Each structure stands twice: as C-alpha cells, then as structure tokens.
Amino acid sequence: MTGPGGTARELLRAPHPLLSAVAAPVDPAAPEVVTAAADLLATLRRVPVTAGLAAPQIGLSWRLIAFDARRHPRSRSWAGELVVANPRLARASHWDEGREGCASVPGLVADVRRATRITVHGHLPGTGEAVTIEADAIEARCIQHQLDHLDGLLFLDRVPGALSLHRRLHTCDA
Amino acid sequence: MGLSAVTVLGVDRPGVIAAVTGSLADCGANIQDSTMTLLGGHIAMMLLVSGELDSAELTQRLRMPDLVVTASAIKASRHFCEEGGGLGYVLTVHGPDRPGIISAVSAVLAADGGNITGMSTRLTGRLYVLIADVELPKQVDVAALMRRLAAVGAGLDSDITFRPVEPDLL
Ligand SMILES: [Zn+2]
Numbered sequence: 391m392t393g394p395g396g397t398a399r400e401l402l403r404a405p406h407p408l409l410s411a412v413a414a415p416v417d418p419a420a421p422e423v424v425t426a427a428a429d430l431l432a433t434l435r436r437v438p439v440t441a442g443l444a445a446p447q448i449g450l451s452w453r454l455i456a457f458d459a460r461r462h463p464r465s466r467s468w469a470g471e472l473v474v475a476n477p478r479l480a481r482a483s484h485w486d487e488g489r490e491g492c493a494s495v496p497g498l499v500a501d502v503r504r505a506t507r508i509t510v511h512g513h514l515p516g517t518g519e520a521v522t523i524e525a526d527a528i529e530a531r532c533i534q535h536q537l538d539h540l541d542g543l544l545f546l547d548r549v550p551g552a553l554s555l556h557r558r559l560h561t562c563d564a
Numbered sequence: 565m566g567l568s569a570v571t572v573l574g575v576d577r578p579g580v581i582a583a584v585t586g587s588l589a590d591c592g593a594n595i596q597d598s599t600m601t602l603l604g605g606h607i608a609m610m611l612l613v614s615g616e617l618d619s620a621e622l623t624q625r626l627r628m629p630d631l632v633v634t635a636s637a638i639k640a641s642r643h644f645c646e647e648g649g650g651l652g653y654v655l656t657v658h659g660p661d662r663p664g665i666i667s668a669v670s671a672v673l674a675a676d677g678g679n680i681t682g683m684s685t686r687l688t689g690r691l692y693v694l695i696a697d698v699e700l701p702k703q704v705d706v707a708a709l710m711r712r713l714a715a716v717g718a719g720l721d722s723d724i725t726f727r728p729v730e731p732d733l734l
Contacts, residue, residue, distance in 0.1 A: 404691045405660045410723050497688035503730060546658045547725040552682035552697045557602070 396428030398436040399448040404495050404544060413444075413451045413540040418475035418513040423452065427473040427515035430456040440493045441465070442532040444539030447494050453477065454515070455536035459529035466527040474512035474521060479537055481509040488531055490545050491558055501554040502545050504531045568593070568619055569638045572609040574631035580607050584633075587626045593617055601684075612638075650679070650699040652729035653706075655713070659722025661692040668720065669694065672712050677701045692722075697729075 402409060416423045426445060434443045434456045442457030456473045459465035482505030491499040508530045510523045525533055535545060549555050572584050581600065588595060588611070598611040613622075622635040657669055670680060682697035700706065710726050717724035 403689060404658060405721070495688070495691065498686055498691075498693065542723075543725075544658065544723075546693055546695075547656050547723070549654065549656060549695050550730055551654055552684045552695045553599075555684045555686060555693065555695045557686065557688075 396425075396430070396432030398432040399429050401433065401437060401443075401493055402447055402449055404492075404546075406494075408446050408449060408451055409494055409539070409544065410542045411446065411451050412542045413446055413453045415476050416452045416454060418515050418518040423454070423475065424516050426450050426452060427454055427456070427475070430454055431471065431473055434458065437493050441528060442536045443493065444536040446539050446542075453540050455533070455540065457529070457532050457536060459525070459532060462528045462532070464528055467525045467529045469523045469525060469529065472521075472523075473515050474510070474523070475515050475518075477510050477512035477533070477537060477540075479508060479534070480511050480522075481507075482534070483507050487550070489556075490531060490535060492535070492545055495544060495546065497558050498546070499556050499558045500545055500549045502531075502548045503550060504534050506530050508533060510537075566615065566617060567596070567638050567640055568613050568615075568617055568622060568635050570609075570611045570613055570622065570626070570633065570635045572607065572611075572626075572631055572633050574607050574628075576602055576605055576607045577630075580631070581609070583628060584609065584626065584631075588613060591615070591617060591622055591625050593622065650701050653698045653700060654727055654729055655694070655696040655698050656725045657692075657694040657717065657720075657722050659692060659717070659720055660690055661687055662720050662722075665692060665694060665720055665722065668716050669696075669713065669724070672709070672716055673698055673700075676704045676709050678704070678709075698726075 433448050441459055441462045445452045445454040453476045455477055458471040459468050484506040485503055486506050487501045487503050489499050490502050507526050510533055512521055514521055593613040593615045596612040596614055600609040619635045619637050626633040679699045680696050681699050685694045713724045713726055
C-alpha cells in the first residue's frame, strides 16, 4: 500500500538485532531520509491500533519517529500526524504508570512509568525546520516509547516488576 | 494457627475465583497472601490460608470437576510479613527462545546471594521475555554483577537490563 509519497514497509518483530541497536542521527534534508520519513508514515497508517513507530521498526537504524496520537481513543494533546528527525527529550515531568504495547512485540503489554508532560525538540524531514512539541498523556507516552526505540530499548526494558507484564487481552491497550 | 498452601489449576472460565474463595470462606480459612495468573489459557492460583484446618478436609471441600486443587500444611517462613534487608532490583531478559535461559540467569544471581522474589516469563512468537524481581544483599558489587549478566545475555543472543526498583514518590 502506498501513502502520499511513501511506501509501507515490513514491520520488524522482536527479537531482531536492529530493535536492540542505537540508531544514528540523520540529515533531515537528505533525499533518502525524506523517503524513509514518508515510508515510516505510510507504515504507521497501515498498522492498526498503534499511535507511533520508529525507523528501526521498519529496518532503518536512523533517528526518525512518526506518531499520530489521534489514533488512540484516550489521547489529549495532538501535535498532528508527524515525522520528526533527531528528536530529543528536553523536559519530562508528572510521571505516571500506564499500560503500553508495541507493534514489534505483538501479544504483550506492560505497565510502564512515563512522564505525562514532555517537551521534545527535533527537525522536520525535508525542510529541516526546527520543531518543538509539547505533549501530554498518550501522545507524551507514545513519543517516549519511540525515543526508546532509537536507543535500542523496548518497553520490556522498563517494566517495573514481575507482575507488570501481561498478555494482551484487550484491543484498547496501546 | 495453622497455615496451608493451596494451589488451583484449571481451564479459565468466569466464576472460578468466586467458587474457590467461597469454598475457602465456608471452611473458615482466612486468605493471607495469594496470587493468580493465566498461563496459556489456564488459571493458576496459589494461596496461603490460615485457620484451624485439616489439609485433607480442605482439599475435599475445594474439589471441583474442572479444577486440580492441592492443599498442604506448611510452616510459617521467617520471611513472612518481614521486610527484607536487601536492595530491590528488576531484571528483564528478552530475546529468541532458548532452552536454559532462566537457569543461566538465576545461577548468576544466586552466586551473589541474589534472591528472586517474583518472576513472569512469556513466550510470544519467537520472542521470550523474562521479568524478575530480585533482592540483592547490600554488599553485592552491582556493577560487576551487571557485567556478568550482560555476558550471559550475549551468550543467549538476549538483551538484559537490570535496574533498581523505582522508589515510590509520595
Ligand atoms: Zn514500539
């Protein structure tokens, strides 16, 4: 399936070495990065019940994340449907536990502690324009989850205890 | 007062917990600690109950057609209701399913006197995940232990994280 300018790619599933690797910074204006950003977005649009994806999940070890918090029923802030290059967490506060899963870890969810208010800096692919995103609730959780992917971490690496890992039983767990 | 350990295994269906706990109440058993989870569509429940009970009678009264129930008298452990003196950590292992992951990792912890106080493992597709609550004696060299865990993880093509329990921020 092809989105505007992008082609959905195959989603990697854990265990996979690229999902454990630290991704490399990118030049947001480079043509191959623009293509990758479009592909990441096209892939996100195709994957059901997932509010975001990171480039390593489509086999590219680059610092690119895509998200669209409106895909989740309990989201509040909505920065739009965005791809951000070289995203950086600048501020994080109001920590809370919430249940999350991952398109690359089908079948499992866990309660993970995340900041519910964050500020993220990055650049838009193509123009390279600097962006600052203020996110809360689901959008904040989703962005932090994607940032972890860029550092080779899965939500499993943040599970707070043995009783916090669950089989996915409800479709609304995201 | 006597203590009994009760285990309940059976196919998951609504009403199992109500039936088991109802029978326990009828016996005059008081539930102290309990845990319940689903393992591959089967309910698995363990309870520590107190009361003047006979294990054979307890097993008899808990008998249900689709459940396997055991009850045995146990002695109160010295740890029961006592706060541990160690430091709490959480261990995550994830990677391809391999025989011997739990034994390899737990042997490393045991060599340093580490005690696994809770554990869940899940297999989904090719991915094996282990999460363990670990209590370490205060004098353990945690950095050295983490290096040994990482080496074991590398040998199993698995990622291992070992981190202090997040303190409750009140
Ligand atoms: Zn993910």
